[in-house]
Amino acid sequence: MGIVYWTNKQTGITYAYNNEAYWDKEKKQSRAKRTLMGKVDPDTGEIVPTRPYKKKDKTASAIQVKPGPVPITEYKRSFCGATYLLDQIGRISGVTDDLKACFPETYKQILSVVYFLILEENNALNRFSHWQKLHVHPNREDIPSQRSSELFQSISEENRMNFFIRQGKRRIEKEYWAFDITSISSYSEVLNQVRKGRNKEYDRLPQINLALLFGERSGLPFYYRKLPGNISDVKTVRQLMAEFDVMGYKKVSVILDRGFYSRENINALLKNHQKFIIGVKLGLNYVNNALELERDSLKLWSNLETQFATYGICKSLEWDYEQERPYKGDVIKDKRRIYLLLFYSPEKAAKDQTEMNDYLTCLHDDLVNNTKKEYRMKDYERYFEVTETPKRGRKVTPKEDAMLEAARNYGYFGLLSNEVQDPFEALSLYRSKDIVEKGFGNLKERLNFRRMQVCSELSLNGKLFVEFVALIYLSYVKKKMQDAKLFDKWTLQGLLDELDVIELFEAPGHGRVLGEITEKQKDIYAALGVPSPSL
DSSP, X not given: OOEEEEEOTTTOOEEEEEEEEEEETTTTEEEEEEEEEEEEOTTTOOEEESSOOSOOOOOTTTSOOOOOOOOOOSOEEEEOHHHHHHXXXXXXXXXXXXXXXXXXXXXXXXXXXXXXXXXXXXXXXXXXXXXXXXXXXXXXXXXXXXXXXXXXXTOOHHXXXXXXXHHHHHSOTTOEEEEEEEEEEOOOSSOTTOBOOOOXXXXXXXXXXXXXXXXXXXXXXEEEEEEETTOOGGGSHHHHHHHHHHTTOOSOEEEEOGGGOOHHHHHHHHHTTOEEEEEEOTTSHHHHHHHHHHTTGGGSGGGEETTTTEEEEEEEEEEEEEEEETTTTEEEEEEEEEEEEEEEOHHHHHHHHHHHHHHHHHHHHHHHHTOOOGGGHHHHHHHEEEEEETTTEEEEEEOHHHHHHHHTTTTEEEEEESSOOOHHHHHHHHHTTHHHHHHHHIXXXXXXOSBOOOSSHHHHXXXXXXXXXXXXXHHHHHHHXXXXXXXXXXXXXXXXXXXXXXXXXXXXXXXXEEOOOOHHHHHHHHHTTOOOOOO
């Protein structure tokens, strides 16, 4: 019957009504039913809806399907014991929730690749198709090589940073964070940050540097950053603190190797009110002066801690603090209290002597055979003198004064802190940075990342992130194994293999049947803080 317009004389507003005809059974005639459509815009004459006047279509797209179990459509047997363990670790650590929040469309694919990297030690990702046929995993479908490349490239910087922020907040409570850098070699000529640099493993290939941050107490990583291969450790500390600020971390406590030591870095740490423990070289003037004063008294029984088989003392010092203020064009100078912690270890002294003897032998052989290495050039001149004559040929003479000077410091080492005064508390915390070295080992060896096998920056960034997530799971398992002393009975791979044989049988119309679980397997789950699987 069309549209009917009606104007309210008091307000002057015109309304539009939809006239619909219907049959009135009682009066046996057609009648009209009006439904308000909306107001009429006085300028354009168009109808502005005030509320819906038709019922919503309950189409398939409008119906919200509640999530539920995946229906069983085929007979299948899959291994589930190890992937179940990783499911539980993801739940306990919050990794699964954080990935889901940051990558709602792809988090299941990320987790499946992570599980593969952990359980298939050293295997390339092209083996994923074979592995996924035999295992229960979050994505439940294959991820071909092309899809995995697309997955890596879809991981954005914003989502990555959101994940770091979420993970960091879970572990920020009164925990020192150990920070270190390693190098990863590459054959690539297209990656921007691949550069020639100082390689700690003396690999001659170009490299990128990878910085990792681990929680000292939790034993878990929660942040990483890739750097150009020619960036030295000492240049990264101020950038690290800037990124702490971006992520909202205030007054963080950090543990740093002596490679990060510089006067500028100490001033930057003090400026940002960051608590720190950092290794220092004995050759620094103020460290050497303090050591000379305490060299004899340091070895007294009263300074011995039998747990560490090490002697230790604390010296309170005043640090000459400086802060440049570019906006005012001046420099603030002040005195700050810091603590120099000096140690002597007889075990380290014997180790230092053995290592130095081996190193001097290598230097001597290089000089005799004329096979000098570029990275040793300074030490050739420091410890040996080379002369050549037509009759006697080449003669290599040791500089014994330099060797005696080096031998004086066998077994001694030092730390610097602005918070910890107890030498052995500081030493215990500092030694926890070994977890970073182990993390690097896991990345390079177990997670197959010693050589970067990617051809674009986006793929590298994404693969690094997935490897990092895998490192969180791996570090969690290792920490639990150490706490429960499981390494006395198991290797990491042996433990995962023991759980991996638990089977899940699926049959259409009959549901899922979990295979047998032995008492040994139940004990492993319990030791790792995880309930045994059940349906």
